[in-house]
Amino acid sequence: MPAAAPRAAARLRHHGLLASFLGLVLAPTLASGLYLFAIAEDQYTSTVGFSVRTEEMGSALDLLGGLSSFGLTGGGSASDSDILYQFIQSQELVQRINERIDLRAIYSKPGFDPVFSFDPDGGIEDLVDYWKDMVRISYDSTTGLIELRVHAFTPEDAQAVAQGILDESNRMINDLSAIARADATRYAREELDNAVERLRVQRVAMTEFRSRTQIVDPSADIQAQMGLLNTLQQQLASASIDLNLLRQTTQPSDPRIAQNERRIGVIEELIQREREKFGLGGGTGTGASTYSTMIAEFERLTVDLDFAEKAYIAALTNHDAAIAEAQRMSRYLATYVRPTLAQQSLYPQRGLLTLMIGGFALMLWAIGMLIYYSVRDRR
Structure with a gap:
């Protein structure tokens, strides 16, 4: 009867492999999970949706002659929606809303949350970059529908920021309509x-x-x-x-x-x-x-x-x-979702972020191990 094979002893590289797994995968995952579940502040979301519409009314002569009738177009021109989409992400809008409701105070409310809160000493450029993380835009260029998900650390703040965006967007569309009417009549x-x-x-x-x-x-x-x-x-x-x-x-x-x-x-x-x-x-x-x-x-x-x-x-x-x-055509902002008031916190998505961080760390660690053993086998 053959003798049993001796038990393999752990070598130094095996201990290094375990240590790298603990340091590069487990430790970042646990640290991020601890931060997300114990330190990160709850974020509330307010949703608002709107689109640019253009109203066309037939003139009195057209109505008497039966040439046209009162109607409402299916939507505004694509250029108007594109302009509004860019305006929502612009520094001008951030400045207007900051003057209205003090965005620095709203987004620096957490006592200690260096990852998700805003540094009140940051400049306007920093505020614009932070704005793009807290205001998520969904834009369908085919229908012209724009939907926003506005994040803040209280439901009331999220709704106030969403209402500010809606008001400033409506003001901008009114300005565009006035400019269009002025341009249409200036030559005449x-x-x-x-x-x-x-x-x-x-x-x-x-x-x-x-x-x-x-x-x-x-x-x-x-x-x-x-x-x-x-x-x-x-x-x-x-x-x-x-x-x-x-x-x-x-x-x-x-x-x-x-x-x-x-x-x-x-x-x-x-x-x-x-x-x-x-x-x-x-x-x-x-x-x-x-x-x-x-x-x-x-x-x-x-x-x-x-x-x-x-x-x-x-x-x-x-x-x-x-x-x-010019009076027959006027742009206006059609709101199909008014700014909502959140009932519970949905962000940050702690479980999903923890899994994503752990998965990304595991992927990097696995790639590193594959490279290590590939180089070792070539020697």
């Missing part, structure tokens, strides 16, 4: 201001022309002058006929012939003056030139004023349409 407003200024200048020019010439409407004045010229020409024709009849029926010395000749001369002189006003008499005086220049200036002013009035009407219509279109 500038065009309207230019049209108003152009119309004012043309009306002032027309008023100055009428004050200078003492003529309200040169076209009416021309018609009156033409009527006078036609009347003088009729009188001239009648006087010429009377003169010819007198010459045929009376003696050349008849005083009525001389009287009619003087009358004809006066009428011809008046006709010549009236014709010179219109530039038709062939005269070289400045009267015809001045009157023609005045008529040309009036026609130019009339065309410019008419154009300015039409441009003003078009700009005013465009401005009103831009305002109506």
Whole structure:
């Protein structure tokens, strides 16, 4: 019967293996578990959920014409939600809420918790980094839904921080909506201001022309002058006929012939003056030139004023349409979960964190042992 094999004696490397397991795996796991269960403060969570929505209302003309109807879009634009997502993680939001409820005091409440509490002497950059650990964001880019889980060391503080985020997000969306409306109407407003200024200048020019010439409407004045010229020409024709009849029926010395000749001369002189006003008499005086220049200036002013009035009407219509279109679309924050008040502490997840630390330490220790024996076998 063969003899039994001698019992293997533990070697130095075996003791080193056990010591490394105790030091690298068991000790960190026990220390972390002791800290989590005995020292770490309870954390309470407040949940809030919202999304950016855009409301579109049809105009009165559209409703009367049956072109559109009142409706509500399925959600805001993706860019608005992306902006809000980045804003919640920004230093600006942290500063606003810190000024409102003093985040340093809220997150430094534990008497001794160097891992999960905030150092009240930390700067704003430290507070922003700590904020990202205490405010967890879940964002669905396809639906635009944003859900936040806000942690704090009391239920009331967690709810206050969540309410602050909701209020500041709502304020930011309102600012974006106001900026969008201002941008939509700014160009139309500038065009309207230019049209108003152009119309004012043309009306002032027309008023100055009428004050200078003492003529309200040169076209009416021309018609009156033409009527006078036609009347003088009729009188001239009648006087010429009377003169010819007198010459045929009376003696050349008849005083009525001389009287009619003087009358004809006066009428011809008046006709010549009236014709010179219109530039038709062939005269070289400045009267015809001045009157023609005045008529040309009036026609130019009339065309410019008419154009300015039409441009003003078009700009005013465009401005009103831009305002109506801007008012038809407005962004707002739709809250589907109001900030909740926690009933019990769910964080830190002590058991899960202990297992994770132990598992990670065990993995590192196992990798180290594999490397050690691989190197040892190669010698």
